[in-house]
Amino acid sequence: MSAAHKKSLGESLVEEGIITAEQLKRAQAEEKRLGLRLRKVLVRLELIEEEDLVAFLSSKFKLPRIELNNYLIDPQIINLVPEELAREYELIPVLKVAERITCAMLDPWNIFALDEIRLRTNLTVEVAVATETEIKKAIDEYYGAKGSMEDLVKLIGEDAISVGKEEEMDVEKLQDIGEKPMLVKLVNVILSEAVREGASDIHIEPEKDALRIRIRVDGVLREIPSLPKYLQSLIVSRVKIMSDLDIAERRKAQDGRFTVNTMGKEIDVRVSTLPTVYGENVVLRFLDISSALIGFTNMGFSKEVLAGYLKLITRPHGIILVTGPSGSGKSTTLYASLNEINSVEKNIITIEDPIEYKLEGIRQTQVNPKVDLTFANGLRSILRQDPDVIMVGEMRDGETARIAIQAALTGHLVFSTLHTNDAPGAITRMIDMGIEPFLVSSSVIGVLAQRLIRIICPDCKKKYKPREGELTGIGLDPAVQTEFYKGEGCDKCKNTGYKGRIGIYELMVPNNAIRDMVLRRASSEEIRKEALLQGMISLKADGIRKVQRGLATVEEVLRVAEEG
Numbered sequence: 001m002s003a004a005h006k007k008s009l010g011e012s013l014v015e016e017g018i019i020t021a022e023q024l025k026r027a028q029a030e031e032k033r034l035g036l037r038l039r040k041v042l043v044r045l046e047l048i049e050e051e052d053l054v055a056f057l058s059s060k061f062k063l064p065r066i067e068l069n070n071y072l073i074d075p076q077i078i079n080l081v082p083e084e085l086a087r088e089y090e091l092i093p094v095l096k097v098a099e100r101i102t103c104a105m106l107d108p109w110n111i112f113a114l115d116e117i118r119l120r121t122n123l124t125v126e127v128a129v130a131t132e133t134e135i136k137k138a139i140d141e142y143y144g145a146k147g148s149m150e151d152l153v154k155l156i157g158e159d160a161i162s163v164g165k166e167e168e169m170d171v172e173k174l175q176d177i178g179e180k181p182m183l184v185k186l187v188n189v190i191l192s193e194a195v196r197e198g199a200s201d202i203h204i205e206p207e208k209d210a211l212r213i214r215i216r217v218d219g220v221l222r223e224i225p226s227l228p229k230y231l232q233s234l235i236v237s238r239v240k241i242m243s244d245l246d247i248a249e250r251r252k253a254q255d256g257r258f259t260v261n262t263m264g265k266e267i268d269v270r271v272s273t274l275p276t277v278y279g280e281n282v283v284l285r286f287l288d289i290s291s292a293l294i295g296f297t298n299m300g301f302s303k304e305v306l307a308g309y310l311k312l313i314t315r316p317h318g319i320i321l322v323t324g325p326s327g328s329g330k331s332t333t334l335y336a337s338l339n340e341i342n343s344v345e346k347n348i349i350t351i352e353d354p355i356e357y358k359l360e361g362i363r364q365t366q367v368n369p370k371v372d373l374t375f376a377n378g379l380r381s382i383l384r385q386d387p388d389v390i391m392v393g394e395m396r397d398g399e400t401a402r403i404a405i406q407a408a409l410t411g412h413l414v415f416s417t418l419h420t421n422d423a424p425g426a427i428t429r430m431i432d433m434g435i436e437p438f439l440v441s442s443s444v445i446g447v448l449a450q451r452l453i454r455i456i457c458p459d460c461k462k463k464y465k466p467r468e469g470e471l472t473g474i475g476l477d478p479a480v481q482t483e484f485y486k487g488e489g490c491d492k493c494k495n496t497g498y499k500g501r502i503g504i505y506e507l508m509v510p511n512n513a514i515r516d517m518v519l520r521r522a523s524s525e526e527i528r529k530e531a532l533l534q535g536m537i538s539l540k541a542d543g544i545r546k547v548q549r550g551l552a553t554v555e556e557v558l559r560v561a562e563e564g
Contacts, residue, residue: 206279318445
């Protein structure tokens with residue numbers, strides 16, 4: 001089988017005019033003399049570029065092309081294939097889905113390698129292609145140590161320690177050490193562990209005598225083992241290299257990004273650096289750009305709120321605002337909304353910062369201040385593109401709000417977000433931005449406020465009896481029979497008692513009474529009272545419903561949805 005494909009590869013290259021018949025004969029002669037496979041010989045004789053050969057293999061034989069330099073492999077996947085096998089057959093395992101393992105191979109038709117992987121793993125083997133350079137580099141990175149942070153720290157080397165301890169660091173040394181396999185793997189382990197834990201952010205925080213690392217899981221920061229202080233400049237430099245930032249600039253904030261693939265996901269990592277008294281603080285935010293959008297039914301919407309919101313998003317024009325603090329799931333709601341109404345008959349265009357998910361059939365635009373593509377300027381351009389529905393990532397200023405209102409008043413449905421504590425607060429926030437009350441009253445057709453609360457871990461979920469003070473604090477009558485649950489803590493939830501998050505929502509649909517209050521500049525508290533009289537379910541009340549369903553704890557609802 002291998003020889004047949006090898007012959008087919010050579011003949012195919014000749015047929016495509018990539019090499020000549022004479023060059024093939026020369027390569028085949030060298031193949032026999034050196035005992036190397038044809039693919040290696042072709043590259044070494046410079047008859048074809050390595051990257052071009054991989055692209056040809058992928059196209060001709062329908063094999064997936066994996067760019068290992070941009071791929072972050074889960075250490076558990078690496079552990080499935082022994083190092084000696086990976087080095088002998090020049091391959092690297094990259095992904096396991098169910099009972100299938102995908103390996104990037106130099107020779108995808110090496111039946112001995114395929115059989116041995118199958119026997120070692122008891123899995124069906126699927127093949128992908130990568131360059132020899134990428135495969136060798138990946139083997140060195142992932143098999144260079146056993147994978148623990150402690151082992152990697154020890155193996156980084158004395159030269160790294162001496163450079164890391166220098167007060168005025170040599171940029172060339174940092175650049176060189178930033179590419180060292182052990183340091184690369186250490187950063188990769190930090191990234192992959194964070195992704196495995198379901199983290200949304202990594203915080204790399206310099207302290208006086210150590211480098212603290214925290215990850216944000218389910219909205220709460222959690223500390224992982226600190227690293228030696230001397231690794232601070234090296235890890236920061238490695239992250240800067242990955243995100244194409246200036247490693248020599250340490251006195252001002254920088255922003256960058258890079259993309260990695262791990263556990264079958266394409267993760268867009270947004271990087272922010274900030275100078276502090278003990279060095280540069282780095283925050284990495286994960287955006288899973290390959291994930292499928294979840295439906296409204298899985299987001300925590302109650303039947304009443306979902307029915308009201310679905311009615312809003314099918315309106316032909318007006319402004320729908322989604323409010324809440326950063327990390328409250330506003331973007332997910334907006335994307336789910338667009339996904340729900342997306343159709344061939346509608347022209348939907350967005351202006352975002354950043355684009356977190358890619359939606360088929362929708363024109364998405366990224367804010368770019370370097371070329372003066374702001375929300376306001378982008379929105380002006382969108383209006384010349386004959387849109388039916390517009391999504392503005394955020395109303396950051398009065399100019400953007402005015403253009404959005406004008407769009408809504410001229411027959412467009414506009415979605416956007418605001419940072420306010422509740423739904424009524426969005427109305428007064430727009431007026432505070434300088435928008436005339438009559439424009440707000442006539443354009444805003446609905447406001448959805450939301451938060452994310454942690455769900456009780458299903459693996460350690462137990463019934464318990466809350467104190468009477470807890471119940472009265474959340475507004476529940478102790479006499480009402482309700483079963484309460486909490487998580488006791490287990491390995492799967494890292495002893496937190498929580499695993500995953502769900503939304504709580506507050507939907508305000510302005511009626512005539514509320515519009516009149518907006519016109520006379522009533523306070524958000526007055527508007528709130530009227531909305532509650534009209535049947536609005538508050539964030540706290542929606543949270544209580546999650547408690548009564550056994551999904552959340554009283555403490556969690558009070559932590560997230562306390563009302564002023």
